[in-house]
């Protein structure tokens with residue numbers, strides 16, 4: 099696995115280790131969600147909507163200098179917090195690194211046990227969508 | 243005894259789980275519509291069965307089997323008395339409400355409903371009282387019609403009357419809505435349906451824990467409910483059916499216990515209710531369900547009902563004062579449930595916040611997606627109550643909701 103991705107994941111896992119209580123973890127994720135840059139409403143289209151999330155989640159990407167930048171938003175502040183965590187790891191990475199990364203670090207934050215099944219399915223759908231975008235860019239780059 | 247004399251603290255001692263702490267905070271359990279907690283007597287009954295007289299029933303000649311059979315059969319009589327059925331043969335043990343409804347749709351429905359016939363359900367049904375009828379209608383080319391409700395979440399009786407006609411062959415309706423709390427006028431609906439000779443199934447999943455249910459007084463043709471929502475274990479429940487209807491119905495599943503004689507040429511079936519209970523039944527849970535019925539029967543029903551009404555009025559008043567909050571389901575007759583949304587706040591986010599405080603609520607559609615669509619909302623936050631809940635717990639909920647708004651807005 100790409101070292102940069104691994105390092106950021108470990109940083110996040112370490113951050114969560116500072117919290118003993120579920121309440122603190124929750125409030126931290128909410129805070130991240132509040133800080134997530136607002137997505138322009140014109141980007142919140144049906145085609146940018148991720149299927150499989152109970153909450154509405156929209157996602158787009160930019161590809162510059164061989165690196166991917168995700169932009170995403172949700173009607174749930176908690177989901178936005180999860181998005182912020184995913185973006186911390188994935189924004190600015192190369193497509194092939196995102197495709198290869200296991201991206202299961204959220205399991206190690208201790209959040210998963212508190213996330214209802216519908217919502218963790220949504221999280222999986224977000225990760226899958228990010229990997230699909232990355233795969234798309236990777237294939238495009240290879241055929242050029 | 244009045245509601246204020248009701249000794250909730252002593253009742254709470256009967257439910258071991260209620261003294262539990264979650265995340266270091268006292269558990270506040272407001273998800274009773276999903277499943278109720280169990281009194282010690284029910285838990286003991288399960289342990290006793292498995293430690294002292296576990297055996298297969300109706301088959302053995304030995305002591306344990308006799309003892310288990312008697313205990314199992316006794317529960318049928320307890321249920322009969324609990325819902326005031328005419329005979330205990332009208333009580334069929336099933337897996338729960340869902341299986342009860344499926345049994346009627348598959349057995350009665352397949353036999354009696356044909357192409358072009360109409361089946362009526364209401365706009366506030368649980369998915370388990372929608373999908374079995376859709377499956378039946380699809381198979382038979384019958385038509386599923388919906389009794390509409392108003393903005394308060396009450397059935398519009400005049401619209402119901404207008405839907406009745408010679409093609410209407412069956413009505414299946416919820417007694418108390420699990421997502422809105424509405425108590426439907428099922429007695430009036432049944433009386434009207436019977437003027438047309440239409441049988442009615444009542445989904446009493448929520449009703450049995452809150453109301454004194456009397457199948458003869460209601461004159462319903464079928465009723466389904468689940469043990470786990472009325473203090474009993476999961477995995478068992480009841481289909482009540484009028485004797486004449488049950489006798490006319492073909493078996494639902496084939497297997498042991500439901501037969502009289504089997505040969506490869508011809509099998510004859512056992513009598514009602516055994517005809518519908520194929521295979522080894524859920525002996526342990528049925529016996530413990532009996533302990534739940536004993537527990538409920540020993541409570542004073544009038545006291546419980548007025549105490550629960552007091553709780554519901556109290557929570558409704560308190561929550562109504564929060565300006566960002568809107569209650570969904572404001573029927574005149576309600577029981578057990580308050581559903582609400584918070585302006586601009588995702589319901590699950592709020593539910594998760596309440597969870598951090600040790601408060602258990604449910605968020606989402608509550609298996610009533612069409613009802614949520616009617617109110618044009620993706621879902622609600624639902625707090626549902628039982629007689630072991632307290633006003634202090636409601637105060638904690640109200641405080642929690644206010645904090646959630648502050649945090650999430």
Ligand SMILES: Cc1ncc(COP(=O)(O)O)c(C=O)c1O
Pocket residue numbers: 275276337338339340341368370371416418419420445447448468609
């Ligand atoms: C009104 C109503 N009907 C049916 C059901 C289904 O009950 P069960 O899942 O126990 O079969 C429920 C349970 O949530 C309910 O509330």
